[in-house]
Amino acid sequence: MKNSLAVTLLLAGALGTAASAYAVDTRARFIAANCSYCHGPDGKSRGAVPSLAGLEPGYFVDQMKAFKDGSRPGTVMKKHANGYTEAEYEMMAKYFAAIK
């Protein structure tokens, strides 16, 4: 599974966004793509904003919760964290974790 995803990602790399050859959670894919204008296509940032690709899912979800409750200070992220549900944090986390 992991290998086939890696190959697919490699092929999709030229186009810029992760695509999986098998059953895709299209809602998760879209919600994750929401992040890319700041965090880069595929969550691979080209600048000072952190990349999201390959982050450990538990870490990702914890950071979103920390932005929401204010324990992690931020600039734009508190508003974004307030706009998504915890289930959506999980969807995004899983999606970005799968990107190499």
Next chain:
Amino acid sequence: MTINRRDFIKASAGAVGTAALGNLAGCASVQTGSAGPKVVVVGAGFGGATFARYLKLWAPQAQITVIEPNTKFVSCPFSNTVLAGVNQMEDITMPYDYLKQAVDNFVPDTVTAIDTAKQTVTTAGGKTFAYDKLVLAGGVELLFDKVQGYDAEAQKTIKHAWKASADQTGVLRQQLEAMPDGGTFVMSVPMSPYRCPPGPYERACMVATYFKKAKPKSKVIILDGNPDIASKKPLFLAAWKKHYGYGTDNSMIDYRPNNMPRMVDAKTMIVGTEFDEVKGDVINVVPPMRAATITGIAGVRDGNSGNWCTIDYRTFESKVTKNVHVLGDSTLTNFPKSGSVANNTGKMCAYALSEEFAGRQADPAPVVTNTCYSAGSESTAFHVATVFRWNEEKQSMVPPPNANGISSEESELEMAYMESWARNVWADTLGLPESYNFTAKG
């Protein structure tokens, strides 16, 4: 009995999946003899380019034609930094090469006719393209005739620079460079709704930051058609006070609300408002605007006295014409007319169509975001950020509690994020590879 193409696509897709789409599109195809549904995208700005790229990723069977008259992408976001002298035109100009590789057909041409009954698009170059889905992403049309004297001759001298290009942004920068110290720069803000709500106020900051360094006796006069600063007000006021002496006798910025430019005279270099005549050494009037010319050709300007396009939030389909979708600044929505929104709603439309092409319903409750940075000085910036979610009760996309707001204050960190935003949104929109060398700096 006739069955329209949309219903047929739905029925076919529902019954036997995407193979049926291939047969249908194959029968109707005139251009490519293609297998998938034919999607024609008019305009490759933040909305159209992002849409085309993501639809190809999410529905590879779609046969995507992009029609765009410009040979290169010139970014409106960040173009005010060219006026400041921080960046050059080439720093905000990027190639279409990667987008061309990503879609089936990239046509450098201008659309002159649309037949929404026959579902065809015709270009100035005489080509006709049939579509199953038409996506209009043409930005805005500037209404010069709403400002007396702003004719073709006057436009040689007076630049709007609200569609970034060498002839607009580039020339305006040259005019500012040629202006003597002690001169006056007169700029305007159109009535809402307009493209990029914070843009004019950022422009004042960026021109003032240049004046402060190079021409400290010069002034910026802002003629605002609106009754007040239309976006990020506390942050712009703070930046004007902190950096440009706003509120003192020595203020570099002179802000005049309720001052809609009604006329311009490029010979005497005067802008006339309802109350006043203002003389400038450099004049930058942004005329009123409406949805792009192409939406007029398609007959989908149905909202706000026939100036903008209403859409179904879940698909971006026009509320008046089936199979015509409208993206970005042409739409009348709760979203601000920003590059981030055009980019993200381009994906939202691609998501909805890829679901439809796969025989599924579009997401009934989508979520989408806006994050928009403005520069207050050469080294500081600030943001507005909003998450919009489908609200069943309001039948609209609205921010949930505490999911909308602006920076508490400007910062150098946010300038670094603004630069990063530009690189990432350009990469995301145009498919620029990881090796792409960005030269624009924050």
